[in-house]
Amino acid sequence: MKSRTDATDAEIVQECLAGDRNAFGVLVDRHKRVIFNVALQMLKNRDDAEDAAQCVFIRAYERLGSYKPEYKFFSWIYRMTVNESLNRIRGRRETTELHESMLVSQPEEATKATTDADLEDRIGEAMMDLTPEDRALILLRHYQEMPYRDLGYVFEIPIKTVKSRLFTARRRLCEICRQRGITPTGGLA
């Protein structure tokens, strides 16, 4: 018999809908890291990101009955994450300036690690200069390897727009890297 951890998202959703509330915990465990990091990339604040991610999962559970498996489950909750994060960003006052201590902090040991790890940290910091949507777009595309079609669903834009936005976002990120002097071997800068 297939164990729950081996079950697909769609199968677990069915278990939840059949009344097995605990099955939802598997979905949370499975997706919480990326959901949290997408929210973190967009909100720049760990507490806000954690709160947003929690809201997303709670809402997803409450809406499971309306979930239509035309798209993958994770696309569905990533869409909620992007919307939730954007709503929170819009709710913030424009004049609010994030205190240094509120900014996303990278693990201290990472900054002391190898050159590659340092570059990875620095590109993470560079991404913070992108718009929230572009950060999420790049993260979902290049970290999560989400297909264009699913990205279109998440961001509610046509596939062609997904491509052009990615193109623009990456070009912007390259420019930011140049300004920050981020020069990996072969050089982004």
Next chain:
Amino acid sequence: MSDANTVDRFETLIQGQIDGVISDAEAQELKDLLAADASLAEHAEAYHQMVGLVKGMPLQDPSADFTNRVMAAIPQPEMSAASLAARSAGRAADRASTARGSFFGTRFRLAYAFSAVAMLAVAAIFVFQLADFDPQGATGTIVSTPDAVQEVTVGSAELIISPTETGRQIQAIVPLDLILDIEVTGTLASEEFALSAERPLGLPGRDEAYVIRLTGSGDMMTTLRSELGEIAKKSIEIK
């Protein structure tokens, strides 16, 4: 810089290259594209490097108790729409045998199952039963709280049902912070009917449209829709 179509094609080709699914012909097309446009070639180089860096970017972990907190906050099984529907079905048969007569005036029973969620996700269930329904004011008491959590923070609620329905659905605006599901069963002119409403968005605190589903015969539905228009707006005190 390249036009939108070129960018679109470039994006497709280079992504195919990264994913290892590009054909020989497409590889040649990409090569030609990069040779013809220096900015694209530069972008392609940066693309590969950036993808590597982004993929290697350390992700942070949420709190260790994240899953537990989510699971503690989601509604209990007894609050699920399915279980509420099951309970309602059980009540409906009994109710149908006792509630007779016209929609107004004679004995008529409505049962509202309210699933309530407080902002901090404290949940409660109230089965709200109204006997001798009075269109001028619906006031009742909580007659069954099998799984109720102790905390009641709502003092009043408002149910607005718009008569602008189409077919067998009525759009109802129910600006209740705390209600998740509504079920109404009863009879009208000796015919059974049932209403159920599901909140499409789960977060409390939002005014959202409910879709109320009606089941019953065609004639009864016509009458019911008309009567619901009369109900239109009604305050319900939750004691």
